[in-house]
Amino acid sequence: MSIKKLFQNGVTYVLIQAGLLGILFLGPTDWWGILSLSQIVSEILKMIALILFPLGVLIAIVAAIQLKRNLTPLPMPVEHGELIQTGLYAYVRHPIYLGVILMALAWFLHTQAVLTLVEFIAVMIFFEVKSRQEEYWMGQVYPEYAEYQRRTAKLVPRVY
Numbered sequence: 001m002s003i004k005k006l007f008q009n010g011v012t013y014v015l016i017q018a019g020l021l022g023i024l025f026l027g028p029t030d031w032w033g034i035l036s037l038s039q040i041v042s043e044i045l046k047m048i049a050l051i052l053f054p055l056g057v058l059i060a061i062v063a064a065i066q067l068k069r070n071l072t073p074l075p076m077p078v079e080h081g082e083l084i085q086t087g088l089y090a091y092v093r094h095p096i097y098l099g100v101i102l103m104a105l106a107w108f109l110h111t112q113a114v115l116t117l118v119e120f121i122a123v124m125i126f127f128e129v130k131s132r133q134e135e136y137w138m139g140q141v142y143p144e145y146a147e148y149q150r151r152t153a154k155l156v157p158r159v160y
Helices: 011-026 039-070 095-111 114-141 145-151
Strands: none
Touching: 011 095, 011 114, 039 095, 095 114, 114 145
């Protein structure tokens, strides 16, 4: 089976995502050690994590609710769906991914572990790859998607 065929229907993306997030949040954190930070820096990062994690959860939940019947675990558009461009989707094209990335960042800031940092980076790279494929599929289904891409940030409003 070719790599292209393996990713053709989107299920492989979902399986990889579940695996990455499972390893990040449920796996060991200290195999490669903890970052050497001063006590005050470490505590500040943990406080930031206490803000980012619930913010990420909130963003992901609100974005999922705003998709309504368009919500699917697969990165391809649902049949007879619509392109949502309101709510959080007016600011970023992938607010659910943004929410999950914020949760992953918060987990790294909380653990301050080298392994968790590597896993966080892997999650970010994965969402970049997955979102590119998703955007290709969205462009195939929704002719207005190209204009939506031009005016709306991918993950971070007014930045990226």
